[in-house]
Amino acid sequence: MTKRVTIDPITRLEGHGKIEIFLDDKGDVAQAYIQVPELRGFEKFSEGRMAEEMPRITPKICGVCPTAHHMASTKAVDDLYKVEPPRTARLIRELVYNAFMLEDHALHFYFLGGPDFVVGLEAPKAERNILGVIGKVGLETGGKVIDMRKRVRNIITTLGGRVIHPVLGLPGGVSRGLTPENREEFAKTAKDAVEFARFSLDLFGSVVLKNKTYVDTIVGDVYKHRTYYMGLVDEANKVSFYDGDIRVVNPSGKEFAKFPARDYLKHVAEHVETWSFVKFPYLKAVGWKGFVDGEKSGIYRVAPLARLNASDGMATPKAQAEHDRMYETLGGKPAHNTLAYHWARLVELLYAAERMVELVKDPDIMGTDIRTLPTQKPSEGVGVVEAPRGTLIHHFKSDERGVITQANLIVATVNNAPAICMSVERAAKGLIKNGNVSDGLLNMVEMAFRAYDPCFACASHALPGRTPLVVEIRGADGTLIRRLSQFVD
Amino acid sequence: MKTLVLGVGSSVLSDDGVGLAVARALESRAGGRGDVEFATNEEGGFTLLEDALGFDRLVVIDAVLGAEPGRLTRLALQDLAPTVHCGAPHGLDLATVLEFGRRQGLAVPREVVVYAIEVRDVNAFGERLSPEVEARLGEIVATIEREVLGA
Numbered sequence: 001m002t003k004r005v006t007i008d009p010i011t012r013l014e015g016h017g018k019i020e021i022f023l024d025d026k027g028d029v030a031q032a033y034i035q036v037p038e039l040r041g042f043e044k045f046s047e048g049r050m051a052e053e054m055p056r057i058t059p060k061i062c063g064v065c066p067t068a069h070h071m072a073s074t075k076a077v078d079d080l081y082k083v084e085p086p087r088t089a090r091l092i093r094e095l096v097y098n099a100f101m102l103e104d105h106a107l108h109f110y111f112l113g114g115p116d117f118v119v120g121l122e123a124p125k126a127e128r129n130i131l132g133v134i135g136k137v138g139l140e141t142g143g144k145v146i147d148m149r150k151r152v153r154n155i156i157t158t159l160g161g162r163v164i165h166p167v168l169g170l171p172g173g174v175s176r177g178l179t180p181e182n183r184e185e186f187a188k189t190a191k192d193a194v195e196f197a198r199f200s201l202d203l204f205g206s207v208v209l210k211n212k213t214y215v216d217t218i219v220g221d222v223y224k225h226r227t228y229y230m231g232l233v234d235e236a237n238k239v240s241f242y243d244g245d246i247r248v249v250n251p252s253g254k255e256f257a258k259f260p261a262r263d264y265l266k267h268v269a270e271h272v273e274t275w276s277f278v279k280f281p282y283l284k285a286v287g288w289k290g291f292v293d294g295e296k297s298g299i300y301r302v303a304p305l306a307r308l309n310a311s312d313g314m315a316t317p318k319a320q321a322e323h324d325r326m327y328e329t330l331g332g333k334p335a336h337n338t339l340a341y342h343w344a345r346l347v348e349l350l351y352a353a354e355r356m357v358e359l360v361k362d363p364d365i366m367g368t369d370i371r372t373l374p375t376q377k378p379s380e381g382v383g384v385v386e387a388p389r390g391t392l393i394h395h396f397k398s399d400e401r402g403v404i405t406q407a408n409l410i411v412a413t414v415n416n417a418p419a420i421c422m423s424v425e426r427a428a429k430g431l432i433k434n435g436n437v438s439d440g441l442l443n444m445v446e447m448a449f450r451a452y453d454p455c456f457a458c459a460s461h462a463l464p465g466r467t468p469l470v471v472e473i474r475g476a477d478g479t480l481i482r483r484l485s486q487f488v489d
Numbered sequence: 490m491k492t493l494v495l496g497v498g499s500s501v502l503s504d505d506g507v508g509l510a511v512a513r514a515l516e517s518r519a520g521g522r523g524d525v526e527f528a529t530n531e532e533g534g535f536t537l538l539e540d541a542l543g544f545d546r547l548v549v550i551d552a553v554l555g556a557e558p559g560r561l562t563r564l565a566l567q568d569l570a571p572t573v574h575c576g577a578p579h580g581l582d583l584a585t586v587l588e589f590g591r592r593q594g595l596a597v598p599r600e601v602v603v604y605a606i607e608v609r610d611v612n613a614f615g616e617r618l619s620p621e622v623e624a625r626l627g628e629i630v631a632t633i634e635r636e637v638l639g640a
Contacts, residue, residue, distance in 0.1 A: 039502070045614035060501045063532035107535060130589050142593045149535070164531040 019445060021428050027435025031291070032425035033273070034417060034454075046407035051077050051378060051398050054407070055169045058394065065412075066163050067100035067156060068387035069394070071242070072409075074169025076394040079262070080381025080402070081171045081374035088367030089173035092159060094242040095186070095359040096168060097385065099155040101241050102193055102352040104388040105304075105345050108453050109200060110145050113342045116447050117208045121217065137203065148196045151189045155356075158182060173371025180366070187360045193353035194318070201322060201346050209329070219330060222430060223338035223448055225293040225422055226251040228283055228300035230415065231307030232386045233258075238315035239307050239351060241386045247310050248283065251295050253334040257285070261384035261393055264410065271418075280418045281410075291422050293336075299422070302390025302415040303452060304344035309334035314347065316354035322347045338423050341451040378402045387412045389453050413454045423448035492637070493544040493598070495537070496529045497551040503615035504558070504608035504622050508550040511606070514630045519638050538586040538597070547598040548637050549583065555607025559625030561632055564603040604633055 024030040039061065046054065055073040059066035071093065078085060085093070111130045119132040127135070134142040153163070159176065160168030168174050178186070208214045217223075228251060232244040246264065248257040257267055270279040271288040282288045282298030289297040300306070314320040326343050327333045359365060377400040384393050390412035397406040427448045431438040496512025498505045509529045516527035530540055541547045553562075566584050583603070590597040606629060608622055618626070 039612050039614060041614040045501070057501060060499055060531055063499070063534065063536075066532065111535075129585055131585065131592065134589065134592060139593060142589065146593060146595075150539075 019424055019449075021424070021432070023432065023435060027433070029425060029429045029432050031421075032428055033421045034424065034449075042409065043407055046396075046404045049404050051080050051381075051396060051402045051404055052171055054394070054396060054404065056165060056167065058409070059164055059166055061409075063164065065104070065387050065389070065392075067097065067160075067166065068385055068392055068412075069409075070160070070166045070169055071097050072383045072385045072387075072392050072394040073396075074171075075243075075383030075385065076381045076396050077169075077171045077383070078381065079383060080378045080396055080398060082376045082378075083172035083372050083374040085173045086367065086369045086372055087364050088177065089370045089372075090243075091359050091362055091365040092174050092177065092370065093169065095356060095365070096156050096159050097242045098352040098355045098359070099152045101386075101388060102197075102349060102356070103149055103152045103156075105349040105352065106145060106148060106196070106200065108388070109204075109342070109346060109349070110141075112453065113345070113450055116450065117214055117342065118203075121213065121443070121447075137207075141203070144196060144199065148193065152193060155186050155189060170371060171374050175370075177368060177370050178365060183360060183366065187357070190353060190356035190360050193356060194350070197346070197350035197353045198318070200349060204343065204346055215329075218337055218339040218343075220337075222426055222444070223423060223451070224336045225301075225338065225419060225426075226295075226336050227293050227419055228256060228286070228298070229306040229309035229334060230300050230302050230391055231310035232384065232391065233311050234315060236315070237312035239311045239313075239348070239386075240315070241348075241352070241355075243385075246384065246391060248300060249310050249334060251293070251334070251336070253309065256283070262382040264382070264384075264393055279414065280421075281415055282418065291418060291425065293422060299418045300415070301419045302412060303341060303388070304348050305335060305338075305341040306390065307386060308344045308347065314351050316351050316358070318354055319347055319351035322350055338419075338448060338451045341453070345453070389413050390415050413452070416452050416454065420449065420452055420454060423451075490524060490545040491543070492525045492546040492548060493541060494525060494527045494548045494633075494637070495540055495550070496527075497531075497533060497537070497549055498529075499531055499611075500529075501614055501616060502611055503613050503617060504619050505552050505611035506616075507552045507606050507608060507618055507622055507626075508604075510618060510626065511550045511604075511630055511633065514626065515634060515638070518630070518634060522638075525638060535586055537583055538590045538595075541587065541598050542590065543596050544598045546600040546602070546637075547587075548602045548604070548633070550604045550606070550633065552608045552611060553605040554609070554611065555605075557607050558609050558619065558621040559629065560607040561625075561629050562605045562607070563636070564605055566601040566603065568603070602637060604629075 019034055021032045022030045054077060055070050058069035058073045061069055110133060114133045115128040118136055119128050156163055160166040228248055230246060230248045232240045233247045234240040234244045245258050245260055250256045259267055267284055268281050269284045270281050272279055283300055286298035293299060308323060314323045326347060327335060330337060330340055378398045380397045382393060382395045384391065392412050393410040395408045396404055398404050424445050427444040428441060431441040431444055494512055494515055496508040498508040500506045500509055512527055512529055519525060520527060528540060530536060587597050
């Protein structure tokens with residue numbers, strides 16, 4: 001006999017997600033899970049299309065991560081044709097990609113995650129949004145965010161056209177190079193982006209780290225899970241967004257596996273629960289042990305904190321210093337504190353900015369050889385990038401003309417789904433006892449969610465006027481016992 | 490008065506793209522007028538603010554999940570305030586981004602009209618509208634054209 005608590009949808013979350021919390025006979029939390037609405041029919045939709053069309057189609061799947069999909073598809077098509085882009089093309093792609101990561105991470109901090117910390121854990125719901133953040137930190141900061149975003153997006157659109165219809169990535173290279181004027185402008189943007197990232201970290205330091213309540217919440221047990229961690233790393237095992245091998249570390253931080261993206265399915269399997277459509281990925285070599293953490297459970301995490309945990313550090317000096325400072329405060333590496341995802345995101349923001357500076361400075365970025373023409377017959381290709389929300393893989397098969405016969409995407413948030421369930425359950429356990437649901441539940445559950453910056457595929461809509469967040473507690477026979485919501489109908 | 494007619498949605502998720510189709514149809518009928526511009530937006534969130542800057546009036550056309558496919562509802566911005574979903578990156582709703590822009594002193598439209606077109610499904614891939622929605626497209630376009638473009 002179980003009772004069911006449903007939270008649907010989560011406010012300020014990307015796309016549309018739903019949480020359900022099952023209670024046991026005593027009215028305590030038995031299990032929590034998230035429901036990710038599945039986009040249906042991608043495989044069939046892709047069949048029969050030319051492979052090189054994929055980098056232009058996949059960005060339209062979701063307005064949140066268009067550039068991540070564009071780049072993963074472009075790399076999958078490189079691999080399909082077994083063609084290596086020239087160094088110049090690689091640098092240009094990486095520049096665009098870091099610009100995207102910077103833009104997306106900044107938006108998350110100021111608009112989505114920020115409201116929890118900057119405005120205050122106890123602040124009324126109505127103030128916990130960007131308007132509350134700006135009210136607290138000032139219009140000048142709002143102006144900085146707008147300006148930075150505009151200039152960084154200009155790098156993406158100058159080189160790739162419209163974000164939603166990018167024409168940058170081609171099999172074996174890119175469609176255009178940089179002019180000296182572009183380079184001069186981008187160099188200034190990148191330099192200012194470093195300042196912007198520093199400013200954001202300082203803001204986090206003064207508003208969050210100097211507040212004991214916040215720090216206690218971050219390091220407390222409520223949101224702590226000892227899991228495996230996954231992320232892309234370069235040759236020196238440093239965090240890399242655009243390319244590298246996938247590295248997995250165990251909960252003690254020791255390397256557990258390191259493999260190229262095409263071996264992903266050898267390392268990761270999917271568990272299916274009878275009560276959910278969601279597939280829960282886990283490490284095959286460890287096995288599925290249920291929604292539990294620890295070394296014996298195959299659950300792993302992805303995205304900012306996981307990427308830092310899975311690496312030996314940052315490839316740029318300022319970000320490395322911030323990386324060290326973060327782990328010092330959190331008591332060592334790996335850190336298992338879910339709320340530290342916000343902090344790790346800012347360390348990555350600084351890395352993206354510093355990396356942009358390096359890329360623009362590299363003399364090879366001005367090269368004229370921007371494409372290697374494919375000469376081999378295509379068959380199968382896998383492309384990987386680190387999306388803001390974690391490891392993203394595109395996998396295509398084609399006939400010898402390059403016509404897609406099979407297509408599959410392994411999206412970032414799905415990798416985090418088992419861990420998100422655990423975090424929600426942990427938060428709910430502290431606040432639901434004997435069937436009594438504490439009013440703080442919604443906030444605590446939402447905070448657990450938001451740290452992961454999950455994306456449940458864009459494009460879900462709710463009719464205006466519906467309450468954005470509802471918890472329903474139902475008896476075993478389905479009768480509504482109690483209903484909580486953040487807004488009055 | 491300068492108006493922006495903005496179709497919102499995804500062009501690869503069938504009925505989710507109905508707003509885009511309606512905006513394009515309106516453009517083909519009323520394009521070329523100096524006081525109205527037409528655009529589509531497949532990203533949502535913050536980009537809605539960026540698109541809207543500099544216009545006096547914003548007309549958003551989007552799909553919403555509902556019981557009667559093709560039914561058109563005209564809404565004001567206040568009607569949207571408590572919702573957070575518009576396929577929005579980072580869950581930023583239209584009302585919040587516009588209010589943010591206003592507080593930042595940007596040239597945000599003074600008047601906002603939202604047309605919501607009910608659809609049953611926004612999670613299935615496809616580049617065509619469902620027959621039920623397609624069948625009412627002409628009526629939807631005519632209504633919006635009459636109400637906001639004065640045709």
